[in-house]
Amino acid sequence: MEQIPLYQHIVxxxxxxxxxxxxxxxxxxxxxxEISKQFSVSRITSKRALTELENANLIFRVQGKGSFVNTKLTPAHALAKGSKEILLILPFSHNPGLGDYEKGINEFLAATDYTLNIQSNTLVGQRKLLEAALRSSNAGLIFYPVSSNSDLGILYQYHLQKYPLVTMDKTIDGIPFLSVVSDNSNGAYMACKHLIDNNHKKIAYVSSLNVENFSSIRERYFGYLKALHDYNLNDYSVNDLTERYLTHEDGQGRAYYLQFIQAVKEQGITGIVAENDLIAIEIIQIAKEIGLSIPEDFSIVGFDNIHLSSFVEPKLTTISQDFGRMGYLAAKHLIATIENPHQPPRENVIVPVQLIERQTVRKL
Known part of the structure; x- marks a missing residue:
């Protein structure tokens, strides 16, 4: 979690x-x-906090009497009550590989008087978009986070202000926002079991992201582990592959996957469960370049069922997510939160996934 100055906590x-x-x-x-005592800070820090609030025109100060909430101030939520605009924040501007969330959202909104505004954090960072959205008059936010533990400071402000917010794809660590997610654990379980059903005994999991920081990736890894446990198999991702090959975040994708493929062959691993289709496809392409053949040299299962997965050669066996359904349900639950703000929080929504069998898994 990012470090916030003491005065900013008070602000x-x-x-x-x-x-x-x-x-x-x-x-x-x-x-x-009183602020100094309440927050266990110096008078200088409490004075700085009040000055910041005054500069933001949230309060005014009367010498000898104290500080008061600005009488001309209209709280952000008061402005938003009449708004019928929903904001969607995505970590990508246009990526058909990640599915059509927008289509599902608009499908639900079509029967309401709400409209959708979309913003991407590719040009403007996630934190800046979140800060701007919190000050805006949007009725609510559908949020696709870049990770489960980034920008927790500003996100907690959403929670404190009871701002209507639903996350998609990932949950936020430690903050009880309603989330709409795919059944990642069961999907990875199905992927691993499909390899097991085809007599694969040495199976590895590969991810480009640190499993600790992303709830969706963590759930897939756990689903893979559960399948191995249920069938009394060892995890070949957590021995020699753990530190060197389970994750990478250094931007050296091709070199990393080349090393991974070489390690897979050296250790006699015959099956791979990939974090997503893009990784699986890159591994297939690099394997071809070094003279290997899929699925003859090793089998691989992806996750997402992006459009490209059915066009690569060989066609990728994968787990299909219903992106449109996720968007639809995210909009449905956000509008319910906006219209009924005093209802107790609901449980997270888990959208079923499906195994799509194609050509990248062979029976041993």
């Missing part, structure tokens, strides 16, 4: 109370001394 706390209406226009804020 965030008081701002959340103002935005939520707990502190109303004209209400007096605690004194510098």
């Amino acid at each position: 965030n706390n008081l701002k959340a109370k103002i935005d939520s209406g707990e502190l109303k226009a004209g209400d007096q804020l605690p004194t510098e001394a």
